[in-house]
Amino acid sequence: MPYSELMIRPMREELTSAGVQELRTAQDVDAFLAEKSGTAMLVVNSVCGCAAGMARPGIRHALAHGKRPDRVGTVFAGQDLEATARARSYFQDIPPSSPSIAFLKDGELVYFMPRHRIEGRNAEAVAGDLMAVFEEHCAVTAAS
Amino acid sequence: MGTFHQNKSALHGITVVVDTTGPEIVIGRCEDEDDRGIFLNEADVHQDGDGGRSKEAYVQRVAMVGFWKKHDHLFIPREKIASIRRLGEV
Numbered sequence: 165m166p167y168s169e170l171m172i173r174p175m176r177e178e179l180t181s182a183g184v185q186e187l188r189t190a191q192d193v194d195a196f197l198a199e200k201s202g203t204a205m206l207v208v209n210s211v212c213g214c215a216a217g218m219a220r221p222g223i224r225h226a227l228a229h230g231k232r233p234d235r236v237g238t239v240f241a242g243q244d245l246e247a248t249a250r251a252r253s254y255f256q257d258i259p260p261s262s263p264s265i266a267f268l269k270d271g272e273l274v275y276f277m278p279r280h281r282i283e284g285r286n287a288e289a290v291a292g293d294l295m296a297v298f299e300e301h302c303a304v305t306a307a308s
Numbered sequence: 309m310g311t312f313h314q315n316k317s318a319l320h321g322i323t324v325v326v327d328t329t330g331p332e333i334v335i336g337r338c339e340d341e342d343d344r345g346i347f348l349n350e351a352d353v354h355q356d357g358d359g360g361r362s363k364e365a366y367v368q369r370v371a372m373v374g375f376w377k378k379h380d381h382l383f384i385p386r387e388k389i390a391s392i393r394r395l396g397e398v
Contacts (some may be wrong), residue, residue: 213321214320214321214322257373258373258374259373259374259376259377260374261324261374264374276373278374279323279374280322280323280371280374280394280395280396281396282396283322283323283396284322284394284396285396295354297322
């Protein structure tokens with residue numbers, strides 16, 4: 165059962181205020197993933213502070229420094245059910261996990277950070293892993 | 309920001325690997341742990357040798373991408389637990 169939207173809003177805005185595109189419908193997800201060229205990161209956001217509470221600031225930090233993906237989108241697990249299901253349908257070999265982060269290059273999944281690689285770590289550690297992926301695969305540098 | 313949970317064990321919310329004294333190894337998200345044992349949500353159980361995989365081979369595979377849950381909730385009594393470790397540290 166979804167949480168109150170009032171409670172969720174700050175968790176959405178923590179990512180959207182960093183330039184992450186919110187994907188609220190299956191159509192939004194399809195449109196986001198239809199673009200195959202370049203790099204894209206798709207974040208499965210979630211409520212639980214045990215992991216998502218570290219994932220969101222880690223993502224914000226990574227996006228603000230150095231190279232960053234061409235496109236960054238997010239679905240909210242447990243809230244935007246249709247959009248989340250559609251996003252997961254693109255990665256059928258990957259067990260569902262939230263929060264989690266998928267990174268694609270030219271339409272191919274090249275990196276995946278499941279929940280268990282986020283929980284128990286701090287935001288800087290999560291950001292460090294993402295920045296290493298950005299450095300390897302991305303060409304665009306974040307505006308300073 | 310996020311939601312945080314009081315009055316739970318240190319492993320609450322953490323995905324753990326619970327090796328048992330028997331042929332089973334269990335992976336799931338810890339709800340709580342106390343003297344009675346460990347309570348897991350969204351858990352998977354692997355039998356040593358199933359699919360040609362030892363317990364450790366199964367854990368190594370799961371550590372890469374995660375696991376498919378087979379149980380919404382699972383309780384493992386203390387006397388059956390050989391070890392508990394965080395999947396993220398595998």
